[in-house]
Amino acid sequence: MTKTNTVIGFLGTKLDSIRRDRWNKWRPTIGLCSREDFVIDHYELLYEEKFSDLAERVMSDMRQVSPETKVVGRVLGISKPWDFEDVFSHLYDYFKSLKVDPSKTNYYSHITTGTHVAQICLFLLTESQHLPGKLIQTGPPRGRNEETVTGSFSIIDLDLSRYDQLASRFHEEKATAQDILKSGIDTLNENFNTLIEQIETVAVRSDAPILITGPTGAGKSQLAEKIFQLRQNRCNVEGNFVEINCATLRGDMAMSTLFGHKKGSFTGAASDRPGLLREANGGILFLDEIGELGGDEQAMLLRAIEEGRWLPVGSDTPVKSKFQLIAGTNKDLRERISDGTFRDDLLARINTWTFKLPGLAERLEDIAPNIDYELSKHTEASGQSIRFNKEAYEEFLKFSTDPQSTWAGNFRDLNSAITRMATLAPRGRIRTEEVTAEIERLTESWKRPIEKDSALDLTEHLTEQGIEKIDPFDRPQLAYVIQICKSSKSMSDAGRNLFSVSREQRKSKNDGDRLRKYLAKFDLQFEDL
Numbered sequence: 001m002t003k004t005n006t007v008i009g010f011l012g013t014k015l016d017s018i019r020r021d022r023w024n025k026w027r028p029t030i031g032l033c034s035r036e037d038f039v040i041d042h043y044e045l046l047y048e049e050k051f052s053d054l055a056e057r058v059m060s061d062m063r064q065v066s067p068e069t070k071v072v073g074r075v076l077g078i079s080k081p082w083d084f085e086d087v088f089s090h091l092y093d094y095f096k097s098l099k100v101d102p103s104k105t106n107y108y109s110h111i112t113t114g115t116h117v118a119q120i121c122l123f124l125l126t127e128s129q130h131l132p133g134k135l136i137q138t139g140p141p142r143g144r145n146e147e148t149v150t151g152s153f154s155i156i157d158l159d160l161s162r163y164d165q166l167a168s169r170f171h172e173e174k175a176t177a178q179d180i181l182k183s184g185i186d187t188l189n190e191n192f193n194t195l196i197e198q199i200e201t202v203a204v205r206s207d208a209p210i211l212i213t214g215p216t217g218a219g220k221s222q223l224a225e226k227i228f229q230l231r232q233n234r235c236n237v238e239g240n241f242v243e244i245n246c247a248t249l250r251g252d253m254a255m256s257t258l259f260g261h262k263k264g265s266f267t268g269a270a271s272d273r274p275g276l277l278r279e280a281n282g283g284i285l286f287l288d289e290i291g292e293l294g295g296d297e298q299a300m301l302l303r304a305i306e307e308g309r310w311l312p313v314g315s316d317t318p319v320k321s322k323f324q325l326i327a328g329t330n331k332d333l334r335e336r337i338s339d340g341t342f343r344d345d346l347l348a349r350i351n352t353w354t355f356k357l358p359g360l361a362e363r364l365e366d367i368a369p370n371i372d373y374e375l376s377k378h379t380e381a382s383g384q385s386i387r388f389n390k391e392a393y394e395e396f397l398k399f400s401t402d403p404q405s406t407w408a409g410n411f412r413d414l415n416s417a418i419t420r421m422a423t424l425a426p427r428g429r430i431r432t433e434e435v436t437a438e439i440e441r442l443t444e445s446w447k448r449p450i451e452k453d454s455a456l457d458l459t460e461h462l463t464e465q466g467i468e469k470i471d472p473f474d475r476p477q478l479a480y481v482i483q484i485c486k487s488s489k490s491m492s493d494a495g496r497n498l499f500s501v502s503r504e505q506r507k508s509k510n511d512g513d514r515l516r517k518y519l520a521k522f523d524l525q526f527e528d529l
């Protein structure tokens with residue numbers, strides 16, 4: 001049994017209404033009914049009540065060109081043809097009232113007529129299968145072969161592979177976005193992948209400030225650049241990626257580097273300087289190690305972000321720039337706030353989006369793909385193919401994924417390790433010899449350097465060998481004693497403070513002497529502190 005064809009379409013209040021010489025003009029609905037290559041058994045013509053006269057006239061012409069078509073007029077209660085909600089809800093009710101039977105009938109939505117809103121709603125309802133059919137698009141004649149009255153015509157099947165291809169292209173684009181952020185490394189760590197998904201969403205949709213935290217070498221700087229690349233890919237950014245490490249901004253030049261200066265505003269200011277904030281106009285400003293930014297610069301930056309304008313050094317004309325701020329830090333900014341070196345209002349401004357990058361030791365399942373990635377990077381750079389011997393690879397992977405391996409420098413450590421092994425590998429093969437040596441090197445480098453702990457900082461007054469001779473148990477005490485000595489006017493002052501409890505039980509209060517003897521054990525003298 002062949003199926004019948006039913007078309008649903010709006011009355012074209014302009015194109016269908018042509019009166020003069022109408023049999024020599026293209027009218028969408030009449031054109032569709034005149035086709036010999038497409039037989040319509042049933043046509044539902046939708047219109048608003050106020051166009052009833054026109055609808056009757058058009059329907060009569062439809063019947064004339066296509067006597068085999070049953071033409072039915074449907075008045076939809078649309079009162080605002082440009083209002084989405086109004087049109088959609090009426091069309092929705094209408095579709096629901098239809099008794100469709102796709103086994104007997106092919107349905108088609110004619111989307112050439114009606115307001116844009118009507119066309120879009122018709123498309124949406126067809127695409128979502130509220131009407132299980134295809135779309136028909138008609139147009140004026142395109143070539144010599146097409147008759148004037150009939151015009152051109154195409155059927156769009158939303159289920160066709162063409163649509164699948166579109167869908168898979170969207171999918172691919174999405175994958176590409178995450179690929180960009182991950183540098184094409186196939187990572188498995190669930191937390192990291194969720195983080196990347198969130199970053200992708202934010203990077204594409206928002207230009208609010210982003211704060212990237214995480215340990216050194218976890219990839220903060222690289223991620224900032226990738227966000228820019230992603231936005232560029234999406235044509236979401238016009239300006240440049242401007243990057244500065246705040247730890248390098250010192251002294252007078254800090255202000256002018258960031259905010260610019262006016263020629264002659266200080267000695268050495270030979271010409272106007274726009275400053276990095278203005279260079280980032282329309283783009284992204286990446287302030288790495290933002291925790292190191294000085295107090296004045298923080299205050300000025302806060303104003304610049306809040307007001308979008310500021311005064312360059314030596315100028316009384318404000319300048320403007322609109323950029324997205326990405327800040328990076330491996331410090332705990334809250335700690336900096338509590339010790340008074342970072343402004344809490346600035347933190348509140350820059351952490352709309354905070355992303356904490358995990359260190360490599362928290363992503364053990366990603367070490368293997370990263371080893372492959374580093375190897376292929378090395379191969380690309382050196383032009384020589386480098387591979388691990390089987391046992392060598394297993395040994396290195398076992399060590400790398402051992403919870404004892406801290407990967408203190410994170411990707412930087414992994415990158416250097418692979419570079420070193422690849423460079424030393426004879427004939428492009430990394431053997432167990434190279435791996436064993438590398439494991440020793442890494443283990444040595446991860447030993448906690450004594451001076452790292454600032455509370456126990458003894459390096460200012462003792463040599464490393466000297467410190468190593470002191471029991472870890474005694475180090476904090478010595479560090480505390482040194483700290484008190486430094487802040488005291490005299491040795492007896494320091495002694496009074498340090499022995500404040502026990503001195504009360506002594507007959508002779510020789511605090512200074514006690515302190516001198518204590519310091520002498522470490523070859524230290526009060527005067528040197």
Ligand SMILES: Nc1ncnc2c1ncn2[C@@H]1O[C@H](COP(=O)(O)OP(=O)(O)OP(=O)(O)O)[C@@H](O)[C@H]1O
Pocket residue numbers: 182183185214215216217218219220221222223288328329330370411412415
């Ligand atoms: N996701 C990643 N996968 C693999 N390698 C990465 C990744 N992110 C960064 N790297 C590499 O690791 C090294 C350090 O990255 P990056 O400079 O971005 O770290 P960082 O977090 O900014 O460090 P710091 O706090 O010291 O500034 C770079 O060589 C970079 O190419």
Ligand SMILES: [Mg+2]
Pocket residue numbers: 220221222288328
């Ligand atoms: Mg960095």
